[in-house]
Amino acid sequence: MKTKNQVTLIKSFYLILIFSIITYAFFISARNTSKKDRNEATKIEHYKVAVYEKEVQLVQKGQKNIQWVNKKNSDTLNLKNVTFVADAQLLNKKYKTVQTNFYKVVVDIALLPLFILMIYFFATLYNFIDSISKEKIFEFENYRRLKLMSYSIIALSIFDSIFQYGNFYSNRKIFANTPYEVVNTVEFDLISLFFGITLLTISFVFKKGIDLKKEQDLTI
Amino acid sequence: MPIIINLDVMLAKRKMSLTELSEKVGITMSNLSILKTGKAKAVRLETLASICEILNCQPGDILEFTP
Incomplete structure (x- = not known):
């Protein structure tokens, strides 16, 4: 072709x-x-009932010592002097508006670098394809573009993961921050990270290609 | 690089211009210029044979090793 x-x-x-x-x-x-x-x-509220069933039942006003027992292996988890502000429904009614406004601003700010990185990635990709269409393939500028694209996609993946975790953290209810729930609920952008690292590998191979081309050009 | 190209010396001895050589050997002027200035990384045996044939000399007359 x-x-x-x-x-x-x-x-x-x-x-x-x-x-x-x-x-x-x-x-x-x-x-x-x-x-x-x-x-x-x-x-x-399916979400609350499904994930925080136990917490909804236990939540009360004031300080309390709580012992949770794992039904499978009888491990116990002791929580001492836990302060509950209110029950989940009351908490939503009282603080939802304030939290929504505050986190909305945080989410908007967090989205900005993601947006900039995406624009930068696509602009670099456009320039890269444009350069290839002009038969200028093994150029140092293209190696730089590939490298920057890979860095931007890795940064995008990291920013997105932080954003997803932040989003989860801001929307969490009481005690909803166990590692299991984080892994189960937050969608870390690992595919982009994999893609970025692969792109970085390709850029290093590209660099070797540029060196070979230079040598070939200087062979008489 | 310790290899010196004495192409300009041979051309002067044979009273031949670079343009004439490039036409006879079939190499572009830019490539011949790269060879003359010593910027070339490698020389094909085929090219060397053609140059030697046109200039009527040995490869040792064109290439010189100075440690």
């Missing part, structure tokens, strides 16, 4: 991918909104 056709193919794939991502995000958003509306309409 000729380079021009390859570039056209790659561009088409990227366009299809971007279109699919936007469509998918739109449907996910629509589904979540619909679910939220349905839950609010029926006054059923």
Whole structure:
């Protein structure tokens, strides 16, 4: 296949991918909104009941010593002088508005570097493909672009994971911060991290390719 | 690099210009210039044979090793 056709193919794939991502995000958003509306309409809080069943039952006002017993292996967990502000429903009624406003600002600020990194990644990718279409493949500038793309995608993955954890942390209820719940609930962006490291490896191979090309050019 | 290219000396001895040599050998002027200035990383045996044939000399006349 000729380079021009390859570039056209790659561009088409990227366009299809971007279109699919936007469509998918739109449907996910629509589904979540619909679910939220349905839950609010029926006054059923599935999430709270499913994950925090035990906490909802135990939560009381004031200080208390609590002992939890694991039913499978009879391990005990003692919590002394735990202060409960209110029960979960009361907490939501009292503090939800304040928390939402505060965390909304935090989430907005956290989204900004993600957005900038994504824009930077796509701009660099565009320049890279553009350079390939001009038959300038093994150039030092392309090696730099690949390296920066890999760094940006690794940073994107790390930022996204921090954002996801922050989002989970801000939305957590009382005692909802055990490692099991973090792993089970937070979606760490490991695929992007894997992709970034792979891209970094390719960039190092690309560097070797540039050296070989230089040597080939200087062979008479 | 300890290898010196004495192409310009041989060209002067044979009273031949670089353009003429490039036309006869079939190498571009830029490549021949790279060879003459010593920037070349490697020389193909085929190219060396052509240059020797045109200049009527031995490879040792063009290449010199100075430690």
